[in-house]
Structure formats: C-alpha cells, structure tokens
Amino acid sequence: MRFDIRKFEQTTSTNDDARVAGEAGAPAGTVIWAVRQSAGRGRRGRQWESPEGNLYGSVVLRPAGGRSVYGLYAFVAALAIFETVAGLLPEAKIELKWPNDVLAGGKKISGVLLESGGDFLIMGIGINVRHCPENPLYPVTSLAAEMPAAPPVEDVLNRLLGHIGYWDDILTREGFAPLRQRWLAHARKGAMRVRLPNEEIAGEFADLDENGHLHLLLPDKTTRVITAGDVFF
C-alpha cells in the first residue's frame, strides 16, 4: 500500500478528518496525522487526551474483503503497533492485550479506534511517544518512559505505516491465520476479567478464534465467546 500522509498541527480528531477524506473518495492509504487533537476519542466514547508529543494518526482503508473483514483490522493495527514498539524497545517486555492494546512492561502504551465509514474503514491509532496522559482504567506508559531518548513522532509514524502495510498485505493475501498466530505468540494470557456493558466476568484466556473473538474459560469450565469488551489483568 502506498501511504499519503496529510499533516495537521491541530484537529478535533484525526478519525473525523479521515472520515471526511474517505467520504470524498480518498484512496486506501490516505493518512491523517495531527500534532495535537482537541477532541481525541478513545473506545466506548471515552476521551483520549492528545497533547503535542504523542502520535495521533488515522488511516483510510478500503479492504478488498469488504465490511465482513473490518473487525480483523483490529489485529492489523495491534500487530503494527506491536512491531513498532518492540522494534524501538528491544529490551522491554511487549505484549498484546485483546483485542488491540499493546503493553510495555504491563502498561498500556497505545490505543486503537476503528470506525466504519460505510464503504471504507478508519483505523485511528494513538501511541504515547513523549507523554502518558493518565487513563482511569489502566496503568500507562510511553516510549520516552521506557527508553533513553524517544525518536521523533514522524519516525514512529513511518515505522508504524510500514508495519500496517505489511500486515494488511498478509491479511489480504493469506487471510487471518498468520495474524492470529503472531498475535497468540505475543498475547498476555492467563487470568483476566472482561468488562461488558452490563456485567464483568472473570476467567482464563482460552483462545483467539478465526473471527478475532476471545474465548474465555470460566470457573465452571464452560467457554464464553467475547466479541467486544475491556480486558483487565
């Protein structure tokens, strides 16, 4: 995929600009990159604090498989961030947390917000490069906190796009299996709690299935399939 980066000093949310671009027919690979966001969004309507120094980018994608594969792009994003962070922090323990969080030393270092634009997909990614704005739900960290000198945000973006291109290509040509395998090899497993809109369930990681759903082994030895939720350790 060829990436066309459109840089802004400030915007509300790069996902908003990516939607406008997608609706105007922007090709796959169009990237909205902002230095700051005034109304950055997290998952489930949460706020994503966006001071200058971190990475805020949204990529317009037009998957050949159409809407049925949109959900699998959570794993393209997760693996691309994973490879980026692991490449920069070779000494650190980098893990994946279902579905698309990346943890450095057990702390959240990034976030992914996928939104559908109808006939296109918006992959919004935030990576904590220089700051770690407090998150009410999870402990957080940044590249700067984990290494002597964090690289410029633009370098992190270029690495990230390279990995997005790689995993998008694999998903398109070979399907989800290679992504599942790589994700499973680096996922944090074991005991976890999953928060759903109306309940919280405790269990043990059992599997990631071919649809990207989480299989949780419950204390009564039954398995529950989770399609959306927040995981806590």
Ligand code: BTN
């Ligand atoms: C999460 O809650 O973990 C997801 C956070 C996603 C943040 C990124 S920053 C770039 C893009 N623009 C947004 O408003 N959100 C995403």
